[in-house]
Amino acid sequence: MSQNPERLQPRLERLNEALESGALDQARRMLNRGLAPVDVAHLLESTPPREREVLWELVDPELQGEVLQYLNDDLQTLFLNRMNAQQLVSATEGLDVDDLADLLQRLPNTVTLEVLASMEAQERQRLETVLAYPEDTAGGLMNTDAVTIRPDITLDVVLRYLRRHERLPDTTDSLLVVTRGDKLIGSLPIERLLVSDTTMLVRELMDTEGVSIPAMTPDAEVAKLFEKFDLVSAPVVGTDGHLLGRITIDDVVDVIRENAEHQVMSMAGLDEEEDTFAPAWRTSRRRAVWLGINLLTAFLAAAVIGLFEGTIQRITALAVLMPIVASMGGIAGSQTLTVLIRGIALGHVGGGNVKWLLNRELVVGLLNGLLWALVIAAIAVLWFGDPALGVIIAAAIVINLLIAALVGTLLPVVLKKLNIDPALSGSVILTTVTDVVGFMAFLGLATLFYL
């Protein structure tokens, strides 16, 4: 067995040398015969645009489909849009139906129809089954390659039937038991087939309580089912209980990875399918929107400060200390928000226990508010020699941490109810609130006291 299958780096270095010295034929050979399609995709994703163009042209046309399926959406769209229907058909030959369906969904409708028209009838029908469902549902994730058997045959017959196959579909851990009308009634784990008495009937051994997934189930729910029941594959059924296809764990792992990335990326207003090496111009346009939204909230905070210009002119120490009040509120609020967003995603938070959490967060806000208010007040008094300033900033800190706890807890619950992604908009709204409340409390209290 290969002790370490990751000996990619030396091969990549030799490939780079070949490219740089202009030995394109040698590079072509290394690319198409020395690397797996998933490695070629990884290489393309790790390469800046200009060199990437050269690389892509070196990939054999019949391998391009295999490589395409591993690329992020950005790059898939880029390369797909250059191919005509004929090239697409030959490049995508032999792909799994679910991967092919993903690719076709990035194409203009007319091209998709052309590709469909040029396929064999059986293959086309399978593809159309998958294309009928949105990409992010069980139907869009499934493959149509399940091995099906009837309930009233013996294991011996099943074994002989299997031996007539040249190979079984990837990740076949159970055979699906269907009626003559293709209604799913159970599944027979391969494992049971191997250890049981071969004269027994499928009906006697099949599992009728296993998981079957309705085709319209959202992909995040599918992932939860796989995790909960440690599944390797699961059948997908239509509303009438008919078997449509089968989802395998490798596609579910992709879903889990993508959903996790989505949360991290959307907190910075980014898209998880974005090409790491997107050109500067496109990157600038995409990021500008998020900066604009945040600018609006920054001007809102500035407007609050503007209300108190007179006070600041008299006591400039306020200008020095005010970012501390806003920043502590923002940090404390983000902690609460993060815990709540995760709790909701895991299904821990909902209904009855939100009230308990709100109480807990308010107590935490109060305790940490008091602790850090004391520290900050002491430093402020030492710095500016004004005891009143200490009292004012302490009060503002406590107020802002309590508001941060309140908003951090309730905001994700409310956004979730409104079907708005809390990872995307939660932290913008939260920091707007903690900035506005922080400046308002600190400068407002100071105005009341000093004027």
Next chain:
Amino acid sequence: MSQNPERLQPRLERLNEALESGALDQARRMLNRGLAPVDVAHLLESTPPREREVLWELVDPELQGEVLQYLNDDLQTLFLNRMNAQQLVSATEGLDVDDLADLLQRLPNTVTLEVLASMEAQERQRLETVLAYPEDTAGGLMNTDAVTIRPDITLDVVLRYLRRHERLPDTTDSLLVVTRGDKLIGSLPIERLLVSDTTMLVRELMDTEGVSIPAMTPDAEVAKLFEKFDLVSAPVVGTDGHLLGRITIDDVVDVIRENAEHQVMSMAGLDEEEDTFAPAWRTSRRRAVWLGINLLTAFLAAAVIGLFEGTIQRITALAVLMPIVASMGGIAGSQTLTVLIRGIALGHVGGGNVKWLLNRELVVGLLNGLLWALVIAAIAVLWFGDPALGVIIAAAIVINLLIAALVGTLLPVVLKKLNIDPALSGSVILTTVTDVVGFMAFLGLATLFYL
């Protein structure tokens, strides 16, 4: 087949009713017979501390081990520390070796030794094999339950050998081929066993190029291998090539999920294994540290503002506008930082292409800096009627976005080289820089101009 295995909600509601009305016997029955261990764990994780105590006492002692393995670290530690060695042994009977090893690692050493002493010799030896490796390596993730075969037998013999088992280990998708000395030399996919001629030898059909994972491989690397090669299980070997055990996809899915949560949680200074319903006092203590670290950076920014008190007293508009400069830098920098952290995690970023990315980010910073500098300057001039103020804030914005691009790109690369988790400390360092540079550039330029 059950169309929807998620009919948990109604059962939970009935359980809650039983608990509230004090019908503890009824609640006990529902908990131990109506719910799967994974559901009981989920219920415990979703329940505030006081009710949780009641629930845990209702779980049958022999089910507690099953439930424990699904709980987060916080709750595992809480409940484990109340059990004595005898209770532990009976509760954990029948657990997979890898899950048992995870639990034992949370116990004091003396208790672990007691538990080991009370086990059967064979079981103890298996457990000690797993315990010899850190939890976050391939060795810590593996199970010791692989089915092994010799190379020089026919498939017919293999099939008869398998039929002598009552069941095969969970997620057995291939049989591992070993020498007499237990050295791993290949694997035979179950699928191949089912479709091939039964008179052939294992040696002729086995896969010798498959993935085998050295025991000290970090768990994140294990996850990458599973994703890359769409694995369902993989053998783990010692440095001498001997078979130690087998990792299955369900454990890898947990690793992927935990590593993804780690990134999101550590950005807010939180731990991914933290109990959502931890008591207020413990929560306050944990979060206080993060607030303290951020307070230091906030005082650093305040000190910078303090340098320019005189200027602010003359031109109070500076105090109004200065948070905008800092905030835009922070947002732009976070976008760069997030893209880089993800790029590094995916293995896209490294070596030669960092320079390209730095150039791209600087161009993006310049373009967005110019765009938003114009907008902000226009508003500032309209607001305060002072063209000089517009020029000053525009310059400060461009400077801060360029610095944000520089630090956002290089910081994660440097932190990674120093083996510091960029998700944890990256954004604190970044916003400190963008705050300091933002205030310094804006107030400094204003001081140069106005004084």
